Amino acid sequence: MKDILKNINKVFDHRVRLGIMSALMVNDTIDFNSLKDILGVTDGNLASHIKSLEKEEYISIKKQFIGKKPNTKYSITKLGKLEFIKHINALEKLLNNN
Amino acid sequence: MNKEDYLKEIAEIKTIMNRSSRFISLSGLSGILAGIYAIIGAITAQLILTNYKNSSSSYSLLPISYLEYTLIVIALLVLLLSILSAYILSAKKAKKSGEKLWDATSKRLILNFSIPLFTGGAFCIVLYQNNLIGLIAPCTLIFYGLACLNASKYTLGDIRYLGLATIIIGLVSTQFIGYGLYFWAFGFGVMHIVYGAVLYNKYDKNIH
Numbered sequence: 041m042k043d044i045l046k047n048i049n050k051v052f053d054h055r056v057r058l059g060i061m062s063a064l065m066v067n068d069t070i071d072f073n074s075l076k077d078i079l080g081v082t083d084g085n086l087a088s089h090i091k092s093l094e095k096e097e098y099i100s101i102k103k104q105f106i107g108k109k110p111n112t113k114y115s116i117t118k119l120g121k122l123e124f125i126k127h128i129n130a131l132e133k134l135l136n137n138n
Numbered sequence: 139m140n141k142e143d144y145l146k147e148i149a150e151i152k153t154i155m156n157r158s159s160r161f162i163s164l165s166g167l168s169g170i171l172a173g174i175y176a177i178i179g180a181i182t183a184q185l186i187l188t189n190y191k192n193s194s195s196s197y198s199l200l201p202i203s204y205l206e207y208t209l210i211v212i213a214l215l216v217l218l219l220s221i222l223s224a225y226i227l228s229a230k231k232a233k234k235s236g237e238k239l240w241d242a243t244s245k246r247l248i249l250n251f252s253i254p255l256f257t258g259g260a261f262c263i264v265l266y267q268n269n270l271i272g273l274i275a276p277c278t279l280i281f282y283g284l285a286c287l288n289a290s291k292y293t294l295g296d297i298r299y300l301g302l303a304t305i306i307i308g309l310v311s312t313q314f315i316g317y318g319l320y321f322w323a324f325g326f327g328v329m330h331i332v333y334g335a336v337l338y339n340k341y342d343k344n345i346h
Contacts, residue, residue, distance in 0.1 A: 062151045063158035078158045135144050
């Protein structure tokens with residue numbers, strides 16, 4: 041039981057952060073506005089959660105311009121993918137054990 | 139956290155993965171309508187063809203190219219009506235469930251559906267150029283099936299089986315040249331109605 045709980049990642053212990061990771065697991069890149077639509081959250085809320093995931097180096101950010109408009113794209117890092125899979129596996133084990 | 143929280147969390151991960159990578163507003167009802175248009179189109183084409191063969195009919199006085207144009211117009215009309223219905227009904231479904239019709243998922247779906255479809259269309263023109271008319275119906279079925287198969291990764295996964303069924307019908311029909319219209323009516327007509335009904339029952343009924 042202790043081993044399983046060790047794999048439950050505190051960083052993912054929030055709806056929005058879990059949502060960002062879930063969406064990035066199945067898409068190569070997603071831009072800010074699409075992510076906002078998918079999760080149904082406000083700009084500020086999304087930005088703060090993105091920042092915390094970026095700090096852990098679970099996601100990477102690529103800034104570019106489409107015409108004159110700035111466009112920021114996010115993608116999941118190798119580490120992020122690994123940690124997310126660990127987290128999901130731990131969740132499943134907890135479900136099976138209970 | 140207790141068991142229910144974990145279950146909820148996993149369910150939410152699944153929903154977001156689906157919603158962010160697949161276009162889920164595809165309307166089942168539009169599939170049924172597309173099938174009906176195809177069958178009406180096939181019957182009309184059959185009537186025109188039998189009329190043409192009976193020399194007593196006025197059609198026989200017309201050059202063959204006129205007949206070909208009529209059949210092409212019928213096929214294009216079926217295609218146009220099907221696309222229009224799919225667009226209108228999917229837009230309605232998206233609005234009802236609070237999704238966007240035109241976003242990254244629908245763009246990706248259209249692109250990945252179009253590539254095999256246009257390849258098939260070009261190949262059918264080549265068949266026509268080489269006077270291999272009998273292979274055109276099987277060719278449209280096979281490439282349409284491949285388009286569905288390819289698109290299934292970007293929308294409701296059930297489309298995969300519609301694709302496989304259409305490919306098989308197309309391959310079988312290559313062995314029955316001259317009966318293309320019947321296979322066409324079965325592949326595009328009956329299969330669309332069946333799969334449209336399956337999708338409608340599975341996804342659309344619960345949206346109010």
